[in-house]
Amino acid sequence: MLYSLLNGGKRIRPVLVYLACEFCGGSAEQADLPAAAIEMVHSYSLVHDDLPAMDNDELRRGKPTCHIAFDEATAILAGDALLTSAFELLSQPGERYQPAQQLAMIQCLSRAAGEHGMVQGQAFDLSHVGKALTVEALQQMHALKTGALITAALELGALAANCGNSDQLNALRQFGQHIGLAFQVKDDLLDIEADTVTLGKPSGSDQVRNKPTYPSLLGLAPCKALLQQLLHQAEDALKPFGDRARPLLQLADYIVRRSY
Numbered sequence: 108m109l110y111s112l113l114n115g116g117k118r119i120r121p122v123l124v125y126l127a128c129e130f131c132g133g134s135a136e137q138a139d140l141p142a143a144a145i146e147m148v149h150s151y152s153l154v155h156d157d158l159p160a161m162d163n164d165e166l167r168r169g170k171p172t173c174h175i176a177f178d179e180a181t182a183i184l185a186g187d188a189l190l191t192s193a194f195e196l197l198s199q200p201g202e203r204y205q206p207a208q209q210l211a212m213i214q215c216l217s218r219a220a221g222e223h224g225m226v227q228g229q230a231f232d233l234s235h236v237g238k239a240l241t242v243e244a245l246q247q248m249h250a251l252k253t254g255a256l257i258t259a260a261l262e263l264g265a266l267a268a269n270c271g272n273s274d275q276l277n278a279l280r281q282f283g284q285h286i287g288l289a290f291q292v293k294d295d296l297l298d299i300e301a302d303t304v305t306l307g308k309p310s311g312s313d314q315v316r317n318k319p320t321y322p323s324l325l326g327l328a329p330c331k332a333l334l335q336q337l338l339h340q341a342e343d344a345l346k347p348f349g350d351r352a353r354p355l356l357q358l359a360d361y362i363v364r365r366s367y
């Protein structure tokens with residue numbers, strides 16, 4: 108569990124929890140537990156995604172994947188425990204949250220991770236390998252597979268701050284949808300750059316697995332234009348909040364400009 112959880116990673120989802128919590132007037136201490144919980148869920152999804160029955164990857168973040176470093180059974184169990192422990196963390200008794208807040212956070216994270224979110228997106232993805240997809244279907248798949256958890260990170264931050272302002276909540280959700288999609292479009296573009304740099308395509312590449320990607324469906328230039336459009340839409344969603352939104356906008360900018 109520690110090998111995969113502490114093995115680097117950009118920590119985008121926990122950072123979003125902290126920033127959304129701050130945006131809604133909450134403290135870093137209030138964001139700590141949901142930030143850790145969502146990273147644990149993310150980490151579990153990567154451990155299981157790398158397994159031979161799924162994407163069968165040997166490297167993650169430049170190091171051996173969990174099932175290579177240990178063995179397959181250990182990786183399955185480490186993923187299971189990361190997922191379960193995330194909810195143990197969110198439900199732990201204490202003074203930090205009201206019980207209704209804890210319930211809302213548990214519901215938010217379980218919904219985004221489970222059959223209505225990430226797991227459904229992953230199932231859709233696996234069942235469409237080698238098949239043609241429309242851009243709309245690709246978008247729907249990514250909205251579930253990666254977007255749901257990114258939007259949940261923002262909602263968790265708002266819930267941790269006990270945010271009762273529906274304008275702020277709606278703006279955060281819209282912002283989440285745009286940056287969630289931007290995250291995936293950027294990921295596809297980075298995949299192409301990695302393929303070009305290494306000449307021999309890396310085994311982890313979606314291009315190699317014959318999975319549809321944004322650049323393969325839209326073309327490179329329209330894909331880059333879409334990325335900029337999504338960034339502007341994300342900025343527009345938070346515009347009414349002025350300076351208060353600046354840290355979240357800086358993160359959106361990072362998602363679009365990142366090099367890995």
Ligand code: GRG
Nearest residue numbers: 116117118119152155156225226229252253294
């Ligand atoms: C196994 C139920 C289950 C789900 C797996 C998220 C996922 C679903 C699979 C990951 C496959 C993948 C590489 C998708 C592309 C987008 C993505 C989620 C990349 C990894 O997220 P980052 O870039 O990872 O935030 P780091 O390493 O920074 O934590």
